[in-house]
Each structure stands twice: as C-alpha cells, then as structure tokens.
Amino acid sequence: MHTSKKIHTMVLSALLIAVGIVIPMFMPLKLVIEPASFTLASHVPIIVSMFVSPIVAITVSIGTTIGFLMGGFPISVVLRAFSHVVWAGLGAWYLKQHPRTFKNWKTTFVFILAIGLLHAICEVLIITPLYISDALPYANYAKGFLYSIFTLVGIGTVVHSSIDFVLSIIVWKVLVKSGSVVSISSVQEI
Numbered sequence: 574m575h576t577s578k579k580i581h582t583m584v585l586s587a588l589l590i591a592v593g594i595v596i597p598m599f600m601p602l603k604l605v606i607e608p609a610s611f612t613l614a615s616h617v618p619i620i621v622s623m624f625v626s627p628i629v630a631i632t633v634s635i636g637t638t639i640g641f642l643m644g645g646f647p648i649s650v651v652l653r654a655f656s657h658v659v660w661a662g663l664g665a666w667y668l669k670q671h672p673r674t675f676k677n678w679k680t681t682f683v684f685i686l687a688i689g690l691l692h693a694i695c696e697v698l699i700i701t702p703l704y705i706s707d708a709l710p711y712a713n714y715a716k717g718f719l720y721s722i723f724t725l726v727g728i729g730t731v732v733h734s735s736i737d738f739v740l741s742i743i744v745w746k747v748l749v750k751s752g753s754v755v756s757i758s759s760v761q762e763i
Contacts, residue, residue: 586622587636590636597612616692617744618637621748624741626669649700686731693726693731696730
C-alpha cells in the first residue's frame with residue numbers, strides 16, 4: 574500500500590472512530606428500553622468502515638469500544654460495542670471476498686439481514702451472562718429473559734442494524750461521490 578493511501582486510510586479510520594463515539598453521546602433520537610438501547614445512526618461509522626476493509630472495520634470497532642469505556646458508559650454498552658469487532662470484521666472480510674454483494678437489492682437485502690442477525694447474535698451472547706448474573710440492575714427482569722434478551726436485544730438489534738445499514742449506504746454514496754473514498758474500497762456497486 575502506498576504511503577498516501579495508508580495515511581488516507583488511517584485518517585478515515587480515525588474520523589470514523591470519532592464519529593462513532595460522538596453519535597451515541599449527542600444523537601437526540603434514542604430509545605432506551607433496558608437492557609437494550611437504540612440510537613439512530615450509531616452503527617453507521619462501523620458499517621461504513623466495513624466498506625473500506627476488514628482491518629478498518631476492526632480498528633473502528635475497537636476504537637469506539639475504547640471511547641465508550643473512557644466515556645463512562647455502562648459495561649453492558651461497552652461490551653455490546655466490543656461485540657461489533659466480530660460482525661463488522663466478518664462482514665468486511667465477506668465484502669472484500671465478494672465485492673459485487675450490492676449488485677442488486679435482493680443480494681443487498683440478504684447481506685443486510687445476515688449482518689443484522691450476526692450483530693444480534695453477538696450482542697445476545699455478550700449480554701446474556703450479565704443478565705444471568707444479575708449484573709444488569711436495570712434489566713426488565715420482571716418481563717423475563719425471552720423479552721429482555723431475545724426480543725429487546727436480539728430482534729431490536731436486527732431492526733436497528735438494518736436501519737443503520739441503509740443509512741450507511743446513503744453515507745457511503747455521498748463519500749464516493751465526493752471522492753473521499755473512491756480509491757480505498759473494493760465495494761464498487763453500492
């Protein structure tokens with residue numbers, strides 16, 4: 574990789590990390606139903622990083638996790654952010670191997686749904702031990718495990734992830750049109 578391309582990728586990663594930390598802190602469109610929380614566009618920087626490369630997706634996921642930790646967010650939020658390393662890294666790897674994933678709306682929909690499901694599985698796996706150990710003092714224990722974890726965190730994450738993915742495609746198109754990322758991505762057809 575040429576030095577200017579490396580610097581461009583590093584700066585893009587840093588900007589995505591910064592935006593990924595700022596959105597949850599200041600976005601007014603939030604819905605919190607513990608143990609789940611849904612902030613519009615909070616996954617956009619991570620999903621955009623998937624369009625760049627696997628290493629950028631993993632770096633942005635780790636960077637935002639550290640930002641949440643340093644920002645004093647609850648451990649459940651920090652751990653859910655850390656789970657993004659898995660689905661974002663795997664999604665970016667898949668896109669690198671299959672750059673024509675977005676050739677039509679059918680394959681795009683399947684990929685968005687698959688990433689949403691993987692995202693939800695990761696978050697359910699991360700939050701379940703906290704729920705079982707009573708480490709989530711605010712969880713909807715009265716409504717039960719199925720409602721609190723599978724419905725709120727699981728299904729809620731699939732929906733949230735899918736909405737943010739569509740927003741990410743819009744952002745990516747703007748970045749490509751502006752020339753900000755044209756030479757980095759192997760994803761050509763979004």
